[in-house]
Amino acid sequence: MAITAAMVKELRDTTGAGMMDAKKALTETDGNMEAAIDWLRTKGLAKAAKKADRVAAEGLVGVAVSTGRGVAIEINSETDFVAKNDDFQALVRDVAKVALETGESVEVVKAAALNGKTVDEVIGEAIARIGENMTFRRLHVLEGDTIVSYVHNAAAPEMGKIGVLVALKGDAAKAAEVGKQIAMHIAATAPMALDESSLDQDVVARELKVQTEKALEENATAAKPKPEQVIHNNIIPGRMKKFLEEVTLLNQKFVINPDITVAQAATEAGVEITGFARLAVGEGVEKKEEDFAAEVAKMAGV
Known part of the structure; x- marks a missing residue:
């Protein structure tokens, strides 16, 4: 598949990767944008993979x-x-x-x-x-x-x-007060799901594949490689735990007080978050770009 400049630009805008890295990723994946994002992340060349960050309408x-x-x-x-x-x-x-x-x-x-x-x-x-x-x-x-x-x-x-x-259970006045703060948090952080159980398992599987390949590749080129048992039992689970903390609302660090999680903030207020x-x-x-x-x-x- 021919790799166009527009495809390279889209991948760069999505991931923050360099131009040549973006082009190579698209070449390696035959122009598949999602696969190219994963390829860059495996190589440690992409900062993120949030396509939804591209406001296009x-x-x-x-x-x-x-x-x-x-x-x-x-x-x-x-x-x-x-x-x-x-x-x-x-x-x-x-x-x-x-x-x-x-x-x-x-x-x-x-x-x-x-x-x-x-x-x-x-x-x-x-x-x-x-x-x-x-x-x-x-x-x-x-x-x-x-x-x-x-x-x-x-x-x-x-x-x-x-x-x-945001939907909450508990005292209505307290729910309204902390609920507004949690809603502002959600606007800023865009969590994928309320908790791990409600997260799309395809998303989890894809992330596990990326983190596994990335950890194995890093270990293969390390000056002092770790035993594979350490990679699979410690490093990969640790990275997956961090991923889940970043994308699930209840496990995210509360933007108003990063010393606690959103779940802890709700508990301290005496309420429970049931949905968002x-x-x-x-x-x-996708939107065709036009100048002003x-x-x-x-x-x-x-």
Whole structure:
């Protein structure tokens, strides 16, 4: 497979690897981006493998909460200009309210009533009125004793670039107080799962493969190689423990007090975290890059 400059740039942006290392990784893996990320990590040349860090679409995440229930939705637009538009923000707010009442899926919410029409029809009218394509792409419903929401980079109340919901059990006042701090933590750290048991086992298997190959390769070139038993019984399990501490919410170091974990912070507050949701605008969506002048011309219909 031909390795293009765009592929090399994407891999560099994703991993922080050098240009030649990125090109070699793509060549070694026949252009497979995920395999190339793992190849770089095995060689110790990649800092991270979080594709979701590449924000590749505009729009807003809206949140809405009622007693025991919360919802976060994402509606995408083509440009950030529209995300700042009062009309678009009103649409996000209205759809979030409908989703809070009726939503278990995007399809269900699209078919629900809003101002005498379906949500899908209302979005279609907004597209025609504003003159830019929009997509109601995702929603997440969270239920629990107490639901706390937080919006990062807010464009208006209850909507912004990142929306977080946290479900907690325990005293409602304490849950609301520590829940807001935990929601801010989630916005900053983007955990993959609540705990190890809820983490995708394919993710765990992939990480184990990377860490095993990396440890064996490092040991093979070390001045004083360790016995393989040490590698398999100590080093690899230690690295996997660190990985799980980094990607599971309850095991992460609490950003407000790094001396304790998030689980410990909840325990000290007398509450229990039962679930969370985090939506960031543009996760997983590829977007054709345009320069600022081209974007302005597009908005002006030039």
